[in-house]
Amino acid sequence: MSWSDIFYPGNPERRERLIRKTQELRLLMKNNFRATNQLIEALKEHLGLFFSPVILNENATVKQNCDVIIGRIREIQVEVAKIDQRMKEKLEPTLYEKLKNMYLPDYEYKQFSSIISAVCGATGLASTFLVGWLITNGYILTNVALACGLLATGFMASVVVGVLFMGIDMIVSAILGSIERDQLESALAEYDRALKEFRPASEKYQDNITYVKVRLEITRRVGNYIHSFF
Structure with a gap:
């Protein structure tokens, strides 16, 4: 036990709380990178849009x-905005609303598919679904970007990510140093504020990308089935 812990007996518990929040942050960041790369793969496969994968750099x-x-x-949002604008120009308002709401009746499949092909150079019901999802759920991309921006301006902004993967003693040494009770409380409060925004935005983002992956596979199969009748 350090002299700090003798004079501030609540510090060990505060350190443990800070470590738990650090571990949560680490997991959220890893999963956000993974979800982003899954979205990038879907954009490439179904819409022919190419973005470099993102890599979590533990030395940064x-x-x-x-x-x-x-x-x-933001790069993805730029392309989504372009697609959205072209869809508005190409589709009748009622058809655009159906696309935006992802209400795609079978008998209108070819009409949607042909316009998606003209705009994006991609065909298939899966591509149509992905376009509709991107247009409808653009706010999810915005929310996770805003949450990341908030995190990037707080207490943890200057901490090297590799530190978050270390053991408790290493994290305490690298992050906390000799700070005392008040500073620990301040750090915890800042973590709480950042995670309050970052956690739900990240979880929603990750859940939606998982949903898109599953729906794309189902839609691909349905599209192949429908296509066989046209």
Whole structure:
């Protein structure tokens, strides 16, 4: 036990709380990178859009890694905005609303598919579904980018990500040093504020990318089945 712990007996418990929050942050960041790469793969396969995969750099800071995610999401948003605008121009308003709401009746499959092909150079019901999902759920991309931006300006911004993968003693040494009770409480409060925004945005983002992967596979099979009748 350190002299700090003798004078501030609550510090060990505060350190443990900070470590748990650090571990949660690490997991959320890893999963956000993974989900982003899954979205990138779907965009390439179904819409022919090419983006470099994002890589979690353990030698870089939390801010630098957040900036990578934010940058790639903004690039994707630019392309989604272009597709959305072209869909509005190509489709009748009622058809555009059906696409946006992902209400795609079988008998209108060929009409949607042909326009998606003209706009994106891609064919198939899976491509149509992905376009509709991207247009409808653009806010999910925005929310996770904003949450990353908040995290990149806080207490953890300058911490090297590799530190988050170390054991408790190493994390305490690298992050906390000799700070005392008040500083620990301040760090915990900042973590709580950041995670309050980052956690739900990240979980929603990850859940939606998983949903898209499953739906794309189902839609691909349905599209192949429908295509055989036309």
